[in-house]
Amino acid sequence: MKNLLTCIVFLFFMAGLSGCSDGSEKSDHPSVVQGFLEIKDYDLNTQGPIVLSGLWKFTWLYWKSSGKESQNSHEIVSVPSSWNGRNGSRLGEGYGTYELTIKLDKNYGDLAFIIQEQSSSYFLYVDGKLLASCGEVDIPSGADITIFEVQPAWCNRFVKFSPQGEEIKVDMQIANKDHRLGGFWAPIRFGTASSLEKTWHAERFLDMFLAGGLFCIGLLHLIYAVVRRGESASMYFGLYCVIMAGRGLFSGTRIISEYLEFLKYHHYVRIEYITFYLAIPVFLSYILSVFPRELKRILVDLVWWIAIGACLVVLIFPVHIFTFTITIYYLVAFLAGTLGLFSLTKAALRRRKGALIILAGFVFVYAAMIHDILYATFYLDTGYFTNIGAFMFLVAQSVFLSIRSSDSLDRLLDLSRNLERRVEDRTKQLRNALRLIQNDLNVAREIQKGLLHLEDRMEKTVGQTKFRILHKPLAEVGGDLYDIVEFPDSRIRIFLADATGHGIQAALITILIRSVYEDLRMKEESPGKLLSEISSEFHGKYGNVSTFFSASILEISPDGKKLTLALAGSPPVLVQTKDEEHVIECENPLVGLLENFDFEDKEISLTQGFRILCFTDGLTESSRLPGDFYGIERVLAFLRTGDSKNLEELLGGIEEDLLKFLGSSEPKDDILVLGIEDQRK
Template sequence: MSLFFKRWLYLSFFLFLSVFGISAEDLSIDIQKSDKAPVYLAKSMLVLEDPTNHLDFDSIRSLAYESKFINVPSSEEAFNFSYSKSTYWLKVQLKNTNQTPKEIAIVISYPRLQTLDLYFQNPKEIKKIPSGYSVPMVERPYQSRFFVFPISFPENTNATVYLKVKSPNSINLPIQLWNRDLYDRHEINDHVIQALYFGIAFAMILFNLFVFFILKDSNYFLYVLVVSSTAFTIASHNGIASEYLWQNSPWMDQYSVNLFISIVLILFLVFMRSLLNTKNLIPKLDRMSVVIILLQIILPILYIFSFESFIKIIVLSHAFTAFWILFVGTICSLKKERIAYFFLLAFAFLFLALIVSTMRALGLLPTNSFTIDGPQYGSTAEMMLLAFALADRYNTIIKEKETAETLVKLNLEKSNFELEEKVKERTQTLNRTLSAMRRDLFVAKKIQENSLVTDPKLINELNLVYRYLPVSEVGGDFFDICQLNESKYRILIADATGHGVHAAMITMAIKGLYDNIKNFELAPSKVMEIFNEEFMDNFVSLNSLLTALILDIDLFEKKIQFASAGHPAAVLLQNGQLSLLTKTGRMIGLKKQIHYEQSELSFGSKDRLFVFTDGVFEAFNSKDEEFGEESLYHLFQSTRHLTLSEVEDHLLKTLQNFLNGQDRQDDLTILGIDF
């Protein structure tokens, strides 16, 4: 092409822009827009497809290829090129109108891209940042489950960002522009959510493994296998596995998701055949299920030996197998199998998520946050509903046993000796089961007690003495002590509604939430607000509430800052006078965006602080008389001359005398501090 013709093309282009009122600057995206929220770039990017896979960066910047970049239809959030052998080049114009440099990040939130190189071109330099799963995690510019390109954008500058993409997997490109600080915070929140999902999965695995060892029912073990394999599939799908399990294995990044999906479907088919008893209920369809199991064993082997030949086949087979499981579940439901209702509803969520993921991979649906994270949402719902199915099954077994015992009693007159032998045998079986359950409750008690163990160094530094007495083996009270800096300590005490196993499960869950935020150097009221938001986001479905009190004790400044979410008032004894640390807000779990006030008290040497749950004073004797807060306050004042340990022992003895043989109705926790 002659120099004259090149100049004519440039002149024509700028005349076109002028006629329609568009300047070259208008085509650029101002990075200031990312200061408040991420900016989706898909609609603003031009695309060049290279079927030959021979073009390099210098080539695509030449005038011959500059005009071949075109607008490609996409969703608001992402491009979806499905499975393609081509290399794709994308570019977008960015500008920084600020007079200071800006730290930004280009984020591609899809972890299965083999080659993903970014070129940053401005008037001063051209910078290349290689990434993709072919690059080891430690060599990437930002170690994350997604591909993140941190860029220092010079002040008052226009720049062009190019992306080179090639992958044997489906090519999906959710591209966002982030303010670097905002993304760092988003990354922390994202890991909290991932930790919650895998924490729930681990809890379900552990609990049902215990049940399996108790009941020796293979369905519980199959459920554990299904949940475990699903969790691994999700970890591989969303990049968590690449970030933590195999940081330098392109082979696993390329093959793992479809291999794990095949394993999940195989285990789900086996679990379905066992749980729904399809061999006897629908024998013809059951034989077809066996054939599909064999197919899901053979296809992954062929897929490993010839990826490109079988990738679409195995993806379609996953969709077909999921449809088959849904179909069999529907047939069993129509035959009025009670447990099939739970199974069908549980798998419907996973089926929908799998179909959405498959259609996105084949380019039939757009790539966005729903289609990317859909399997994770579906997996969570499926886990819970299958657990309900197993629980209902166990309940049905118990009812069947009770019916059998009733029949035994009705026939007692006809065959006393024979029935007595059967009753003895069944009683022994039940006793063994109850003994095993007691042993498991004892283990749960030890686990909860260990979770409450505080560093002896902190206890000594605070001169702290505590008593923790649940009503049963496990309880719903919880406390935590941590050190914020050299002189400041933070204490949390919380009380979930109810007691026993249900309340204990909730306290263990909130411990996981609180551990993530307790070391934030924020005011207690702000920590309480974050705590309430996290609880509402993750556990509102449990229909449970809790009271909580957070105290920051500064031994150097001799001050106590606190926020109370409907918790019983703590007591501060000063020179024989009693001060109450009353509530500053409503209980946690009522609603989102609750505002908590904050109060502050000063203390001196020889002052004494008591923090406790309502089980300390809400004790009723046989006459339905309550021990009450006033009696508790009087006890604290009258025992000022005793040590903390003696005071708390005296309190427990006084409560025991007051109850006069009556059992306590609530868990009891009390912490005492001598300043």
């Protein structure tokens, strides 16, 4: 907490330094009264320059240097100000001459003026001689004094001159036809040439320094945002810094005009307006990205839409139209700034990390924005401070990043010191959890075996028919099951099923399958009817959870001469007799997929010594590479070459060949193979 308070005090100290200027320019200096300024109790050498603000003489529609006599009487107006609205109907378009007489009490040697841009062209005469100009003005010699042409420009000038006596006559002629506001809206600074030259260069250096610092830091944050996706706070902060850097170069001293001479008046106005319009929503977006719980996104989006609309107006319409948007946007900027201040205050009260530092920096941004609005509306004559406010926020952001980096480093050091212990503790937890899971799976396996009577490599003989089982579940429990039952009339019915999925989910489904099958297996006369009944039962009871499965039901007649079977979404059944081979394909849907589906029976004639292979898709769809499956052909080849082998050797050979085929790959499904062999000779 002590370090945090130190950082905040440092911010205010920096603000004091950045806001410092020659205090004599703004306090205790003589003011212009009735177009006259007397300097007798003020020393320009020791007390510094003064601002020529106050009450000047002003003559509307009078261009003194043209030599014409004025048709209007002079009036007393406040400088800086706009001439709009005076006399009830005066608009921004027009021209006029401002006059001032300066009375000196001693000889100061060379003197100077610093002249900021006026709206929107000006000519400065001192003792009747042209000292500085910006833009071009053409006043025709005709009788109509309202006809004139202006080529506007925005210029800042530093000009020296040598006074010819104790009195200095200053005439500022201003003309405007483009901007919504016209007049003497930026005060002139007056002082000795040496002191004003230092001020001139210091201000330009400050603008370049602030703009350069903001641009470099902004570019750094933008690169950081590109490298680390999802860092929206860095992106918005970088955009804000770049925007404010541009605004600092194109407003204030407008030092960029010396390097970009091709830019015209309307370019500068558009850039100044657009940077102001975009800075507000970008900064709000930064606050939203850092403290999303303290600021409503819908409010930020609303400010974005207003800013985008205002920027489109600036880009599309001429200067004398789009400059009217600024009056509305001043209100938007004030409300948005207040919203940001409220959100950051709320974040600080909630003790959000870094909120107090960011709030301290934002206070300068907010104060600078309010100051600039007052300056632009002629309530102050100090100049633009937005770039200073932005730089102070940059300092606050740097402090915030330093603290956050320090905290991250502390966490990293703590993690590295305790990493081994934490890994060991976590490993113990995982081992205990694995042990519990393994115990549960072992219990589940025994329960499944007990309920479903599933055994690997089991042999069973029913009458003259021998059965051999190869059962390899993918996990401790699986989704394949089988059943062999002999009817009182010596028919033998074989049932294979493969539940969708793997592991515990599939194992639970097999219990449902077994339950439904046992209820119906002795009631239905044929495999097809039995499958149809099971399918209807599953669709009605468990269709809402998509419980589908493939199944095969085979029935061997009492005399062993006929095989009746029905298949549902299962792999082919292979039948080998003395005379031929049968590959019985399945064309039916999965069990439980359709509500009422009639599974038809197929019949195959059997001979003595027949062999039948039934299996689930875990065998034929095993793959070592994508698209490279074990396939039905390999199983059929083993059946063809296995005449001299018993069932144990046949199924063992299939298992060995499958493992050889897979190589280093692991099976991806449960494997169930049921071999049937006739023992009659």
